[in-house]
Amino acid sequence: MTAKAKKCMPTALYRNNMPVTYFNMRMSIVTICLVFIPFLAFSSYFLDEISRLRTFKKIKKNCLLLFNAICLISVNPIYAANPSAATVSVTVPALVQVSGLGDITLSPTNLGSPATGATTVCVYTNVLSPLGSYYVTATSLHASSGLFRVTNGTNFISYGAFWNTTSSSTQTVTLTSGVKTAQQSGGSNTSLTCSGSPNANFNISFSSIQIAGAPPATYSDTVTLVVSPS
Amino acid sequence: MIYKCLLFILLLCISFCTQADINVSPMIVDLLGKESETEIAVKNFDTKTNAYVEITPFRLSNPADHASSKRRVLHPDKDGLIIFPAKLVLLPGQTQFVRVIKTAKSVAADQVYEVDFIPKVATHLVSQKNPNGMMMGIRVIIGYGVRVTVRPDHPLPSLFLKKIKNKLIIKNTGNTLLTITSCTQQVSNKKSEIPLPTYTLFAGQTIKKKLGQSTPVTLNALFMGKPLDALYAD
Amino acid sequence: MHPFYKGIFFVIYLLPSYVFGATQGALGTTSSGTVNVSITIPALVQISGLSDITLGSASSFPAIGSTTACVYSNVASPLGSYFVTVTSSNASGGNFRVKDSGTDFIVYSAFWSNTITVNQTPPSLGSGTKTAQQTGGSATSVTCSPAGANANFSVSFNSTQVEGAPAAAYSDTVTILISPT
Numbered sequence: 170m171t172a173k174a175k176k177c178m179p180t181a182l183y184r185n186n187m188p189v190t191y192f193n194m195r196m197s198i199v200t201i202c203l204v205f206i207p208f209l210a211f212s213s214y215f216l217d218e219i220s221r222l223r224t225f226k227k228i229k230k231n232c233l234l235l236f237n238a239i240c241l242i243s244v245n246p247i248y249a250a251n252p253s254a255a256t257v258s259v260t261v262p263a264l265v266q267v268s269g270l271g272d273i274t275l276s277p278t279n280l281g282s283p284a285t286g287a288t289t290v291c292v293y294t295n296v297l298s299p300l301g302s303y304y305v306t307a308t309s310l311h312a313s314s315g316l317f318r319v320t321n322g323t324n325f326i327s328y329g330a331f332w333n334t335t336s337s338s339t340q341t342v343t344l345t346s347g348v349k350t351a352q353q354s355g356g357s358n359t360s361l362t363c364s365g366s367p368n369a370n371f372n373i374s375f376s377s378i379q380i381a382g383a384p385p386a387t388y389s390d391t392v393t394l395v396v397s398p399s
Numbered sequence: 400m401i402y403k404c405l406l407f408i409l410l411l412c413i414s415f416c417t418q419a420d421i422n423v424s425p426m427i428v429d430l431l432g433k434e435s436e437t438e439i440a441v442k443n444f445d446t447k448t449n450a451y452v453e454i455t456p457f458r459l460s461n462p463a464d465h466a467s468s469k470r471r472v473l474h475p476d477k478d479g480l481i482i483f484p485a486k487l488v489l490l491p492g493q494t495q496f497v498r499v500i501k502t503a504k505s506v507a508a509d510q511v512y513e514v515d516f517i518p519k520v521a522t523h524l525v526s527q528k529n530p531n532g533m534m535m536g537i538r539v540i541i542g543y544g545v546r547v548t549v550r551p552d553h554p555l556p557s558l559f560l561k562k563i564k565n566k567l568i569i570k571n572t573g574n575t576l577l578t579i580t581s582c583t584q585q586v587s588n589k590k591s592e593i594p595l596p597t598y599t600l601f602a603g604q605t606i607k608k609k610l611g612q613s614t615p616v617t618l619n620a621l622f623m624g625k626p627l628d629a630l631y632a633d
Numbered sequence: 634m635h636p637f638y639k640g641i642f643f644v645i646y647l648l649p650s651y652v653f654g655a656t657q658g659a660l661g662t663t664s665s666g667t668v669n670v671s672i673t674i675p676a677l678v679q680i681s682g683l684s685d686i687t688l689g690s691a692s693s694f695p696a697i698g699s700t701t702a703c704v705y706s707n708v709a710s711p712l713g714s715y716f717v718t719v720t721s722s723n724a725s726g727g728n729f730r731v732k733d734s735g736t737d738f739i740v741y742s743a744f745w746s747n748t749i750t751v752n753q754t755p756p757s758l759g760s761g762t763k764t765a766q767q768t769g770g771s772a773t774s775v776t777c778s779p780a781g782a783n784a785n786f787s788v789s790f791n792s793t794q795v796e797g798a799p800a801a802a803y804s805d806t807v808t809i810l811i812s813p814t
Contacts, residue, residue, distance in 0.1 A: 544812030
């Protein structure tokens with residue numbers, strides 16, 4: 170480019186002895202060609218389609234195809250221009266899952282003995298230290314001062330709730346409604362389904378005194394079990 | 400001779416040492432709807448001996464009157480109820496179930512039954528006469544009578560409450576049994592419970608109660624566990 | 634399978650557990666599940682503690698024997714109420730009778746009391762006749778704690794009833810039927 174020509178040019182940065190504006194213009198022409206030509210082609214096709222009264226579905230399908238094509242063309246030159254290695258990293262937090270729960274329904278025929286029931290539980294935890302550890306918080310919907318209670322809408326009956334870290338219904342850990350237990354162990358750290366073998370047990374007990382003094386009716390409660398890694 | 404007397408007395412004692420001890424649950428049963436049925440559990444509390452239990456259903460002609468007669472149910476298709484089995488043999492500690500099935504096709508008002516569960520035991524008598532005089536002993540057996548109510552096809556629970564000066568009248572004007580949960584009266588700005596002669600009101604039954612005050616009365620009742628609207632009598 | 638039916642089976646399979654049953658926890662930093670607890674208390678009338686009555690050699694009259702009982706009733710009509718029907722295996726015309734090994738009978742009187750003490754105030758029981766409604770049954774303890782008993786069954790032989798009966802061993806089996814109605 171001559172000196173005279175340079176003077177007439179607006180002030181600009183130079184790249185490879187060529188004004189950036191010239192460089193940008195070249196890129197713009199390329200972009201326009203890459204975008205405008207297909208657009209023109211499509212428009213022509215579009216009008217033809219309209220004139221032939223094709224269905225909207227087909228038009229929509231073709232629009233999508235064209236859009237995908239434009240994206241492909243637009244993307245490829247830019248990203249393919251500078252391939253490089255990337256580092257991928259992810260942090261896995263302490264995760265738990267409680268499953269395998271079932272309802273507990275009791276129909277005692279003899280009010281002189283305790284009425285008991287249980288459900289087995291599957292606890293998954295990826296906590297490492299100690300391995301398979303977790304905490305449990307059980308909350309009764311009709312709790313009162315930490316007591317688990319069932320109700321028939323008018324009367325309440327309190328009952329004992331317990332946790333065990335094996336599948337047998339042993340009253341190992343006495344639960345208080347809304348209070349987190351001490352750290353428990355025995356959770357599975359390899360299988361979300363405990364490989365089909367439950368590893369914990371939630372069980373309840375109504376004493377004969379509690380049920381003998383209650384009017385005949387059906388009483389119910391909902392217990393929420395929250396398992397946490399800490 | 401002395402040893403024979405002692406043996407006699409011993410035999411007399413032994414003959415009365417065994418006692419079938421059973422438990423029946425539930426004691427009140429309702430059958431509502433077509434072909435409805437339920438189960439009654441019978442448990443043998445004795446840990447050493449079997450219990451032989453006979454189950455017999457009766458239809459109560461007037462359940463509101465405890466002195467009224469009861470007629471044995473012999474024809475389930477006509478009498479509206481069938482019990483199975485009629486006899487049970489319970490091993491020590493065992494629980495078995497008796498099925499109660501409604502066979503009545505059309506029921507306009509409550510049909511009330513009493514199903515009796517009675518253990519059968521052998522009465523062992525000593526044949527020797529006691530030269531020392533009479534010896535008498537009574538063996539006591541416990542049985543249970545379960546109330547079974549076959550509810551009408553279209554239950555119409557209805558109560559009537561009226562107060563005439565100091566006299567309260569409560570009548571079950573519906574076609575089905577109702578349970579009164581409370582009958583209260585305002586006395587000195589407090590709600591006072593009025594003790595009633597009965598709180599189970601059979602269809603057509605009327606109870607009357609003399610009140611100490613003439614203040615308004617509030618009556619609450621249930622139909623099969625569900626509360627009815629409260630009734631008021633000024 | 635048609636996608637429509639797949640959708641139906643999906644809803645049928647999952648809906649009950651979501652609407653009626655326990656819910657399971659999901660994997661997360663905490664996991665929460667629910668358990669539905671229910672208990673059905675049956676209407677119950679229960680009697681216990683009754684013993685056989687052995688009078689031994691009756692040489693003075695009236696000869697009285699009794700046994701206490703614990704009656705539990707959670708039937709609220711009113712609370713703790715029940716009915717009693719006592720039946721003699723040797724009954725005749727509503728009379729309670731003991732029998733020897735032969736064909737000799739002795740009539741006796743039977744009484745029910747809704748307290749722990751013997752109460753032989755007339756009228757006595759009629760064999761097979763239901764009593765009026767009794768109260769006083771325990772509605773809180775199947776063992777009638779702390780008293781241990783709240784009813785009494787007693788029998789009485791007077792000299793007139795025994796008169797003329799040969800010396801022998803007489804016995805009867807009495808069935809006490811408890812009912813809420």
